[in-house]
Amino acid sequence: MSEYNELYQQVILEHNKKPRNFRVIEGANRYALGKNPLCGDQFAVYAQVDDHGVIQDISFQGMGCAISKASASLMTSNIKGKTQEEAEVIKEEFQKMVMGEFHPEQQANHLGRLTIFEGVKDYPVRVKCATLAWHTLNAALSGTQQEVTTED
Amino acid sequence: MVQLMEKCTIGLDVAKIRADFPVLDQRINGYPLVYLDNAATTQKPWPVIDRIRDFYAHEYATVRRGVYSMSARATMAYDQVREQVAGFIHAASPHEIIFTKGTTEAINLVAYSYGRPFIGAGDEIIISAIEHHANIVPWQQLCQEKGAVLKVIPANEAGELLIDEYAKLLTDNTKLVAVNYVSNSLGTINPVKTIIDMAHERGIPVLIDGAQSAPHMAVDVQALDCDFYAFSGHKIYGPTGIGVLYAKMKHLEAMVPYQCGGDMIESVTFEHTTFAKPPHKFEAGTPPIAEVIGLGAAIDYLEKLGLNNIQAYENDLLAYGTEQLQQIEGLQIIGTAKHKASVISFVFPDIHPHDVGTILDQQGIAVRAGHHCTQPVMERFHIPATTRASFSFYNTHDEIDRLVEGLRHVIAVFR
Ligand SMILES: Cc1ncc(COP(=O)(O)O)c(C=O)c1O
Numbered sequence: 001m002s003e004y005n006e007l008y009q010q011v012i013l014e015h016n017k018k019p020r021n022f023r024v025i026e027g028a029n030r031y032a033l034g035k036n037p038l039c040g041d042q043f044a045v046y047a048q049v050d051d052h053g054v055i056q057d058i059s060f061q062g063m064g065c066a067i068s069k070a071s072a073s074l075m076t077s078n079i080k081g082k083t084q085e086e087a088e089v090i091k092e093e094f095q096k097m098v099m100g101e102f103h104p105e106q107q108a109n110h111l112g113r114l115t116i117f118e119g120v121k122d123y124p125v126r127v128k129c130a131t132l133a134w135h136t137l138n139a140a141l142s143g144t145q146q147e148v149t150t151e152d
Numbered sequence: 153m154v155q156l157m158e159k160c161t162i163g164l165d166v167a168k169i170r171a172d173f174p175v176l177d178q179r180i181n182g183y184p185l186v187y188l189d190n191a192a193t194t195q196k197p198w199p200v201i202d203r204i205r206d207f208y209a210h211e212y213a214t215v216r217r218g219v220y221s222m223s224a225r226a227t228m229a230y231d232q233v234r235e236q237v238a239g240f241i242h243a244a245s246p247h248e249i250i251f252t253k254g255t256t257e258a259i260n261l262v263a264y265s266y267g268r269p270f271i272g273a274g275d276e277i278i279i280s281a282i283e284h285h286a287n288i289v290p291w292q293q294l295c296q297e298k299g300a301v302l303k304v305i306p307a308n309e310a311g312e313l314l315i316d317e318y319a320k321l322l323t324d325n326t327k328l329v330a331v332n333y334v335s336n337s338l339g340t341i342n343p344v345k346t347i348i349d350m351a352h353e354r355g356i357p358v359l360i361d362g363a364q365s366a367p368h369m370a371v372d373v374q375a376l377d378c379d380f381y382a383f384s385g386h387k388i389y390g391p392t393g394i395g396v397l398y399a400k401m402k403h404l405e406a407m408v409p410y411q412c413g414g415d416m417i418e419s420v421t422f423e424h425t426t427f428a429k430p431p432h433k434f435e436a437g438t439p440p441i442a443e444v445i446g447l448g449a450a451i452d453y454l455e456k457l458g459l460n461n462i463q464a465y466e467n468d469l470l471a472y473g474t475e476q477l478q479q480i481e482g483l484q485i486i487g488t489a490k491h492k493a494s495v496i497s498f499v500f501p502d503i504h505p506h507d508v509g510t511i512l513d514q515q516g517i518a519v520r521a522g523h524h525c526t527q528p529v530m531e532r533f534h535i536p537a538t539t540r541a542s543f544s545f546y547n548t549h550d551e552i553d554r555l556v557e558g559l560r561h562v563i564a565v566f567r
Contacts, residue, residue, distance in 0.1 A: 007510065008565050017502075039506060039522050040536040063536060065504035066566075126510060 007119045007126075008066065011074075016066035021059040021076035028057075030143065034136025036128055036150045041068050045136045053084045060136075065129050067120065072133035074114055084141050086110065091134050097121070098130045163461035169546050172197040172453075176546060183516025186551045186558075191336050191364060191495050191542035192520055194389045196450075203449035204391065204442050215441055216415060216432075230441055233448035234431070240451050241362075241381060242372040243398050250404075250434045251444055254395035255363040256286040258382035259330070261397055261434060262359055263290035265407040266380075267328070273299035275327040280305040280313050280342070281532055282335040285525045287361045291330060305331070307532060311338035311487040315346060322354055329358045333365035337524040337540065338487030339470075339495030341365075348378055357403065363387055367544070368466055368493045370459035373398050385443065390450030394443035397434075404430035411436040462545045466494040469543040473552045477541075480559055486538050494543035497524075503566050505539040511562045512539075517555055 509521030
């Protein structure tokens with residue numbers, strides 16, 4: 001079996017090993033904790049959003065598998081500096097992509113490097129791993145829930 | 153070990169056994185399937201599949217209700233399985249065998265029908281640190297409802313229960329002890345005979361969760377002298393939706409019904425109902441008839457192979473698997489009790505069990521990754537989850553070699 005793996009691409013493995021923005025933002029004005037009760041994975045997402053709705057800073061902390069951690073890491077890299085509305089659009093595209101309902105090579109999109117997660121669509125049991133951080137981001141930005149789970 | 157293996161190959165013809173399990177003969181993701189999730193559920197042999205098909209094709213009718221021949225015959229076949237189960241676990245009488253949906257329902261039945269009338273405020277129930285959620289939550293709920301107290305026998309680093317600590321937990325307030333025979337996430341075989349004897353010295357009844365012992369070893373409930381014993385059909389090569397609660401007759405007579413309806417009554421008026429005698433008192437409604445018939449076929453199959461042969465062969469798989477997995481760099485086995493069933497849970501320092509599970513699946517190898525419905529066990533070992541390989545008598549050394557090779561590939565991907 002070759003070491004190339006469509007799901008575990010180099011970028012994903014690399015972000016798993018060295019996650020970006022893996023820290024706490026002291027005094028962040030957005031925060032939520034996301035859990036996957038089926039496997040125990042959990043991530044906290046912190047964000048600093050300014051008066052114009054721009055996400056000035058974003059970070060995460062927690063533990064999980066390579067897919068969930070790399071997804072959180074790439075999410076923070078991608079979202080930083082974008083507006084809340086833009087983040088919302090990307091979240092929608094990402095969630096649809098990993099469920100096989102959005103095809104970035106055929107449709108205009110804002111996903112950038114996040115397209116490396118497209119392989120997740122062939123692993124239905126891993127979709128929740130890939131979307132946990134996004135679920136949590138959504139809760140943090142909407143400010144409605146401090147704690148969410150993938151089963152909500 | 154060599155001697156043991158030779159004996160096993162004489163005892164069990166594994167190639168022939170494998171031919172009995174059609175599901176094993178397939179490719180998954182391009183590779184021959186290696187099925188190592190037997191602690192979750194076991195595959196079904198032709199004799200079980202055929203028996204259920206034949207029953208539906210030629211013999212199916214309701215039981216205990218019809219006056220016609222077909223119903224009488226179905227009832228006979230159904231009752232015969234109750235006798236067979238009694239024989240399988242050496243119960244004193246088939247009337248002590250209650251059919252349930254599975255282990256979970258059997259334990260809930262005891263918590264409801266025995267727990268509610270006989271456990272009250274200030275009473276204590278003892279469980280262990282290495283239980284499945286099915287043997288934790290029903291007791292926790294009962295304790296909350298009644299103001300009773302749940303106490304937990306601790307385990308050591310190997311995953312063995314601390315019997316000295318157990319001795320200290322037994323008090324005059326203890327009303328029930330409920331422990332598993334074999335832990336599903338660690339493989340530990342608990343010293344249940346000792347646990348039962350210690351409780352009985354104080355007249356305390358003991359429930360044994362036998363979900364993981366039933367598939368691996370011969371059990372004699374009278375020799376153990378347990379008060380309750382529960383197991384699931386689907387973990388002993390039988391159908392889903394059927395399980396067994398064994399209970400001593402004196403308890404069954406004292407217990408209140410679990411569900412009420414048809415088949416569990418002697419007479420009904422709008423003012424009063426007289427309940428049927430055990431086991432029917434606890435079996436309301438039309439039972440899972442074909443599942444019971446399938447369970448009978450599964451027990452037949454196991455008894456033909458011989459539980460002692462099965463245990464010897466699976467012990468050999470456990471020894472070989474443990475030896476091979478230990479050689480993998482960084483791999484740590486969780487659950488290293490002296491007495492174990494053929495279950496190996498393990499972790500890597502920087503590779504999450506889900507990733508291990510997915511990459512093994514890409515190579516056709518089915519293992520469980522997660523907390524195995526034993527979150528307190530995970531907490532005890534300070535880990536979120538494990539990867540678990542659990543072996544059956546249809547598994548082989550070659551398949552363990554495939555697992556080892558698969559794990560080396562996991563490491564290569566993550567290097
Ligand atoms: C030790 C133990 N107890 C109870 C259960 C619950 O069995 P079931 O899901 O068949 O009711 C299991 C199965 O996972 C188990 O391993």
